Amino acid sequence: MIVKKSMGRAKSGLMLIMALGFFFAAYNLLSIIAQNKESSSGSWVADGLELFDPVLRMPGKVMGSSESNSKFHVALTATDAAYSQWQCRIMYYWYKKVKDMPGSDMGKFTRILHSGRADQLMEEIPTFVVDPLPEGLDRGYIVLNRPWAFVQWLEKATIEEEYILMAEPDHIFLRPLPNLAHGTKPAGYPFFYIKPAENKKIIRKFYPEEKGPVTDVDPIGNSPVIIHKSLLEEIAPTWVNISLRMKDDPQTDKAFGWVLEMYAYGVASALHNVRHILRKDFMLQPPWDLNIANKYILHYTYGCDYNLKGQLTYGKVGEWRFDKRSYLMGPPPKNISLPPPGVPESVVRLVKMVNEATANIPKWETLNRS
Ligand SMILES: *[C@@H]1O[C@H](CO)[C@@H](O)[C@H](O)[C@H]1NC(C)=O
């Protein structure tokens, strides 16, 4: 599963990007990006069934979706840190479970490992090793490596599927995921905290007025997104450039903080005239979202803290808790205790799914970095 082709082309590409990093003040990148922008249409907000209901598709098509070419490759960016590894193992377990179920358009799976070297999970999870950004360029903000990882992977890997799902290690597939994109219109998840319109002054530094209104920038990050491969090939290098430029600008860095690279993806997409279908049913985020019905991906990025009466004590360590950050140095134990009665279904399901994975993944406790 180790694939590492010549890095020559990517290295020289990076030199250019670094050059930009140092000379960006004198360099108007935006002027070189495609000039001919059509007037942009608004995003399609599709919540659930309106636009695309897998159940409504012809049964034959669901079964033979390989012929329809609508499959997407599941790609998650990851590091070799123990914290990233155990999440990837759970993610891959659930991918394998739902992948071949009716309604799925899920193709193959790749963990894009941007630590620059193989780790001990190469046999367990299909993995493609890419380089991290050169020392210092990420400014200690490790997720700046994500766009650069996608650029390298798209350039060097052989990807059969026409579409890509950009996923993250803390995603769990609740059920088989259909291709939510429509032709060249990708699908993304609207994050409530990504607000381009409220950050107009900053967005305008990277998305000039002649390109269109600030509302062209979708309120999304790169993940989860299902997108046609050729579009991602266009967007990804711009996404690297915009992330580095945003990180280089103190005002932008301060305003966007840990979501900077999400904004950078939205801006890069808009610069390529790409708008996303916004799908609220793409994902749910416990403990805020309570119901799992009709949702596809469970994202366990927030800590779940409850008292024994089943009340959320967010911000305060609960008598019962599940927080991925409790396991920074190694994997969670098997058979975590279920939450007390009254805790929402989304949190109960999360713990059950983690427990099922840890019970069934061979060498859960032993195949780890020390
Ligand atoms: C990113 O920046 C480099 C260096 O200036 C430039 O050569 C390249 O065209 C840029 N890529 C995109 C997609 O804007």
Ligand SMILES: *[C@@H]1O[C@H](CO)[C@@H](O)[C@H](O)[C@H]1NC(C)=O
């Ligand atoms: C999991 O833990 C519960 C107690 O919390 C115990 O009753 C059960 O037998 C355990 N299951 C396994 C498979 O170890």
